[in-house]
Amino acid sequence: GLLYLAAILRRNGFAVDFVDCLATRHPETSGGLNGERSKRRKFGTGNFLRTPIPKPAGLKDVPKTYSRYGITPEEFKAGLKAIERPAAVLVTSLMTYWYPGVFEAIRLAKEIFPGVPVILGGIYATLCTDHAQEHSGADFVLSGPGEETVWPLLKDITGCAPAFIPKAQTLDDHPYPAFNLPGGSDYVCLITSRGCPFRCAYCASHKLAPLFTQRAPEAVLREIYYWYHKYHIQDFTFYDDALLIKKKVHIWPILEEVIREKLPVRFHTPNALHIREIDDYTAYLLFRAGFKTIRFGFETANMARHRDMDGKICEGDLMQAIKYLRQAGFEAKEIGVYILSGLPGQEWREVAYSIDYVKAAGGMPYLAEYSPIPGSPLWPKAVETARFPIAADPIYQNNSLFPCAGDFSWETVQRIKMQVRAARGLSC
Numbered sequence: 482g483l484l485y486l487a488a489i490l491r492r493n494g495f496a497v498d499f500v501d502c503l504a505t506r507h508p509e510t511s512g513g514l515n516g517e518r519s520k521r522r523k524f525g526t527g528n529f530l531r532t533p534i535p536k537p538a539g540l541k542d543v544p545k546t547y548s549r550y551g552i553t554p555e556e557f558k559a560g561l562k563a564i565e566r567p568a569a570v571l572v573t574s575l576m577t578y579w580y581p582g583v584f585e586a587i588r589l590a591k592e593i594f595p596g597v598p599v600i601l602g603g604i605y606a607t608l609c610t611d612h613a614q615e616h617s618g619a620d621f622v623l624s625g626p627g628e629e630t631v632w633p634l635l636k637d638i639t640g641c642a643p644a645f646i647p648k649a650q651t652l653d654d655h656p657y658p659a660f661n662l663p664g665g666s667d668y669v670c671l672i673t674s675r676g677c678p679f680r681c682a683y684c685a686s687h688k689l690a691p692l693f694t695q696r697a698p699e700a701v702l703r704e705i706y707y708w709y710h711k712y713h714i715q716d717f718t719f720y721d722d723a724l725l726i727k728k729k730v731h732i733w734p735i736l737e738e739v740i741r742e743k744l745p746v747r748f749h750t751p752n753a754l755h756i757r758e759i760d761d762y763t764a765y766l767l768f769r770a771g772f773k774t775i776r777f778g779f780e781t782a783n784m785a786r787h788r789d790m791d792g793k794i795c796e797g798d799l800m801q802a803i804k805y806l807r808q809a810g811f812e813a814k815e816i817g818v819y820i821l822s823g824l825p826g827q828e829w830r831e832v833a834y835s836i837d838y839v840k841a842a843g844g845m846p847y848l849a850e851y852s853p854i855p856g857s858p859l860w861p862k863a864v865e866t867a868r869f870p871i872a873a874d875p876i877y878q879n880n881s882l883f884p885c886a887g888d889f890s891w892e893t894v895q896r897i898k899m900q901v902r903a904a905r906g907l908s909c
């Protein structure tokens with residue numbers, strides 16, 4: 482989102498500086514200021530710099546290390562000092578329980594640029610607006626897509642009204658997100674659609690993007706060509722919530738052209754794909770077009786829970802999809818299947834059974850730890866069952882705490898994690 486805003490601002494003639502707090506190429510980070518280096522792996526993936534820091538008061542009794550991910554405060558301040566005093570500082574936010582890092586970024590921005598307004602947007606700001614307004618220290622907190630709400634504010638601050646403002650829902654009108662800012666990236670995140678037609682009880686996709694809209698396939702292809710030809714990008718990561726929906730008029734024509742043109746690119750889908758959309762032709766296209774990382778949102782082998790919570794899986798769907806994927810050429814180790822763990826009241830037996838089920842179906846199980854999300858249909862039940870005051874403080878919405886799990890113990894969590902690693906053939 483922030484990179485889309487940066488691209489729109491640049492299109493309007495604004496000068497944009499970008500300090501990426503998760504940068505792995507930061508000049509100081511690569512020198513490993515705090516001991517742990519930022520390790521890079523294939524396809525542009527890797528670890529972020531991790532610095533253990535004191536736990537917030539509410540997490541003192543949790544037997545886990547609390548860490549900051551990303552550049553250090555010193556590196557961040559150096560990054561800010563290296564740029565001209567801006568008219569405004571825009572800060573984005575992701576998971577609700579990561580807000581302490583956002584607050585620190587805001588505090589430091591204000592320390593380096595006193596008097597410069599700080600505008601906070603993003604997922605935390607949208608889902609926990611009251612909390613952000615009360616505690617973040619930002620001068621302005623924007624809820625919802627920033628492309629809709631930030632312009633009047635920037636006009637008030639700068640006195641300049643951007644002439645070009647695309648509509649938030651029509652991504653084809655947007656300039657490409659500014660991955661080409663200094664310190665950029667060796668991969669590009671692609672969004673070919675916004676929103677999701679499903680309404681899974683544990684998800685807040687509809688709060689963040691109420692309508693499901695898709696870009697034109699030819700516009701997506703133009704973007705892939707742009708990054709490939711101009712910046713030699715070969716790794717593309719789809720961040721759609723529903724990439725395969727309406728596949729015949731959306732992903733099929735995109736992948737057919739990639740195959741026809743023999744583009745030497747690789748695709749990755751860390752956001753889950755819909756299992757039911759996999760048929761033999763779709764599996765063939767995914768394989769031939771160069772999908773290297775694929776993940777599916779299976780969630781649980783408990784079909785009654787699917788009927789209650791999402792309606793997106795029936796008995797036999799996973800086996801069928803994996804059969805098509807294997808026939809297309811994927812190896813079992815390439816077929817990642819997410820299993821939700823720690824749902825309100827969920828017993829660990831269900832998670833253990835789901836891991837075995839995925840393994841038996843021929844996929845690789847990955848645990849997706851449930852985070853209670855404000856605004857999701859399951860939120861009231863999550864608040865009711867949580868062991869922590871998740872509504873009062875988003876810090877407790879952290880999935881690592883398994884705040885809502887039924888028969889919870891840290892030993893059980895460890896056992897389940899070992900079961901997953903064993904199922905994937907990793908050492909425990």
Ligand code: SF4
Nearest residue numbers: 677679681684686722
């Ligand atoms: S969990 Fe996935 S399928 Fe369900 S609503 Fe969210 S994005 Fe859509």
